[in-house]
Amino acid sequence: MxxxxxxxxxxxxxxxxxxxxxxxxxxxxxxxxxxxxxxxxxxxxxxxxxxxxxxxxxxxxxxxxxxxxxxxxxxxxxxxxxxxxxxxxxxxxxxxxxxxxxxxxxxxxxxxxxxxxxxxxxxxxxxxxxxxxxxxxxxxxxxxxxxxxxxxxxxxxxxxxxxxxxxxxxxxxxxxxxxxxxxxxxxxxxxxxxxxxxxxxxxxxxxxxxxxxxxKPKDGLEMVKGKIFQKSIDKSDLDTYRKEYQVISTKLISGRLSLRIESEGNPGNGFEAAPADLEDVYFSFISKKVDPITI
CATH class of the missing domain: 3.40.50.300 (P-loop containing nucleotide triphosphate hydrolases)
Incomplete structure (x- = not known):
């Protein structure tokens, strides 16, 4: 059916x-x-x-x-x-x-x-x-x-x-x-x-x-596998990072932003590789249609 x-x-x-x-x-x-x-x-x-x-x-x-x-x-x-x-x-x-x-x-x-x-x-x-x-x-x-x-x-x-x-x-x-x-x-x-x-x-x-x-959810995870990187930044620097990187989501933790980006290779500049999850898949697609969401 x-x-x-x-x-x-x-x-x-x-x-x-x-x-x-x-x-x-x-x-x-x-x-x-x-x-x-x-x-x-x-x-x-x-x-x-x-x-x-x-x-x-x-x-x-x-x-x-x-x-x-x-x-x-x-x-x-x-x-x-x-x-x-x-x-x-x-x-x-x-x-x-x-x-x-x-x-x-x-x-x-x-x-x-x-x-x-x-x-x-x-x-x-x-x-x-x-x-x-x-x-x-x-x-x-x-x-x-x-x-x-x-x-x-x-x-x-x-x-x-x-x-x-x-x-x-x-x-x-x-x-x-x-x-x-x-x-x-x-x-x-x-x-x-x-x-x-x-x-x-x-x-x-x-x-x-x-x-x-x-x-399938696993298909989505495969699409972003090895492409997710994260870094903690000051809130005031967010616009600068958005201009340079494909920001998919941000999360405010103790006054600082935990920034997650999608990149084909390691972007350097203090970013660290992060295990991809389904939320990354979601934000990866959504961020290409609308501005990344601060959660």
Missing amino acids: ELIINQLSKTYANGVKALNEVSLTIPQGMFGLLGPNGAGKSTLMRTIATLQDADSGSISLDGIDVLKEKQAVRERLGYLPQDFGLYPRINAETMLDHIAQMKGIGNKAERKEVVASLLQKVNLFKDRKKGLGTYSGGMRQRFGIAQALVGNPSLIIVDEPTAGLDPSERNRFYNLLSEIGENTIVILSTHIVEDVNTLCSNMAIICMGEVLMQG
Whole structure:
């Protein structure tokens, strides 16, 4: 099973070109879509989820024309948007039962079994009678995954799912997504490189509506292997270094900047070779489209 996106474009009424001939082939498993805020990720996710139309291009899910056969896609889709509303006074069990009914599970006994199973899967069964408004951020996200899983979807989209989660909640979420990704297509849209590095066997980097890289994380690492160098500098010298070197990222540590650059050979001038990581891959591509980001 594959999701095939071919030359997808979208320009909004205000002139913003959110997607510029985006083409991606997404296989079964966890697929990471990396990009900064405003890169076009959410536009792409909403278009795949049949929530908005594209200006041109095509999307195919296992032979289904996503842009034309929207109901057929929705029957196979689980979607967890970045921001989703909850009825605060309704408990998780009742809400999931309602969602299951809307997904076409008409038999009451079958719905009860499905709801209980999903709540067990996301570790919310003991909290099933609590109002959704009392849930923590991590519990809300786990409930979001539970509702996305109703109906055994073959395509699941999760948009910035770990934003705002503490480390322990993030780890639980990682484990849950990894389990789900064994038997379906899961698209993880995020700007957090660690999420993709931890979870995804395939990935793409998108910026300003364009796909800059697609492949396996190890393929990206191979592209920058032996090309990353770092040096600690004064903040006031940053502009000078940007003029002389291909700066991909900077990090402020104790009042000084840890500068990372990409170079085909050792640039000297106090730079030291640094092991490349997926964050370097990300910033290497992004920095060629926008100014390097200070993090």
